[in-house]
Amino acid sequence: MLSIRNIVKQYAGHRALSDVSLEVKSGQVFGLLGPNGAGKTSLIRIINQITAPDSGEVFFDGEKLNQSHINRIGYLPEERGLYKKMEIGEQMIYLARLKGLSRDEAVRRLKIWFERLGMETWWKKKIEELSKGMQQKAQFVATVLHEPDLIILDEPFSGFDPVNAEIIKDEILALNKKGATILFSTHRMESVEELCDSIALIHKSHKILDGTVKSIRNSYRNATYLVEYNGTALTFDGKQPFEVVEAKEGSDNDNTIKIKIAENSTSNDVLQYLLPKVHINMLQEVIPSMNEIFIEQVNLIR
Structure with missing residues (x-):
């Protein structure tokens, strides 16, 4: 699904990524781990074509990453980006249409998701009227509504109480079971072992560990x-x-x-x-x- 080869990214006075290579197989839940500032978000921005690497390449389903792949990716950024003054229903429709859905199809899918996540009464609400956790839930729906092949989640449980974190975790696993590949970025270890098939650990711009969760744990026996x-x-x-x-x-x-x-x-x-x-x-x-x-x-x- 995703082949990341020898990526280097340098900002002014700061090396964000140093020769990082990863292989994310189709159908996996892949954990991208590391402390704050390790380089995880820089790599995610490159995959989403928000920024470009200084050197190295990314391949998506065997093709060099290009603009045609954008609609096949869903991205939940760590810095949430919904419009605070816009009604949630119309905002979700707008974002879905940017991903290629018709208005009617977007409305149909939204009704299903809003019912599933207990958001039926939110249609006319504005983002600024919601708690942080409720905003997070709305952004999660916007991320997956177009049914992307690759779902990238950057700190997806930030702002959630334990009950809603469990709900979103179950939805992530359900999407994966239906065929979506999940790239899950976090510096929190609580959910890694129950969510991830494989992981890579990035620290100070370098990949220092990768493999399946089972094989890595067994190697430390x-x-x-x-x-x-x-x-x-x-x-x-x-x-x-x-x-x-x-x-x-x-x-x-x-x-x-x-x-x-x-x-x-x-x-x-x-x-x-x-x-x-x-x-x-x-x-x-x-x-x-x-x-x-x-x-x-x-x-x-x-």
Whole structure:
């Protein structure tokens, strides 16, 4: 769907992107991650042809990116851009017609979306009369109304309360299930693991990590496990097939230890060592979350 090759973007005194390459496959939810100022929005503006790269190329469905692709892209910018004095219904129709829809088709689709998102009474309201979250919901509708093949969402949950954030998350997944490719930009990790198939991490203008969420998390596995057991707190003689990283004593002899399995040992070896001593309630591998990986990688490059 989207092939980004060796993109460089320089502003006065600031390098926004340094030789960044990405591949976003058709039908994916792709997370573009990074701290504020990493270069994410600069890359998104290049994809939307708002700005041009200093060097490098972008290909859309095998063709070099050009003006004909604009109507196949929906873009929700981080800086919201609706007209504050204009009625919402007419504004949505105007934006839909810019994307090639007839007025009748725009009205038909708007009625469906307004009903789906509880916006039926908003038609005559003006943007300035709405809360930030309500404005965000209206802009989301404007982004997807023309049913684009590629939907680019820059910090889409900004301004939403938890209930509406969950509603929009479900709508994003529904659009993806219908065939839309989603490019989802954020510096917040809460939704990445449940939304994204693949991610790229950009920091200080460079891509420092990319791949599927599953493969990245698996690459950070380090033989760490959490063990919950009943019995008196364990003492160790140094012959156990693991190192104790952390131990917590609970009430009613419910205890927890975090362990790192020794090289050439397995979880079965751990069980064989512990079972004669205590009753095991749980043995669970601890795989770093995307948030932990994000923090680790960003801290490596200061």
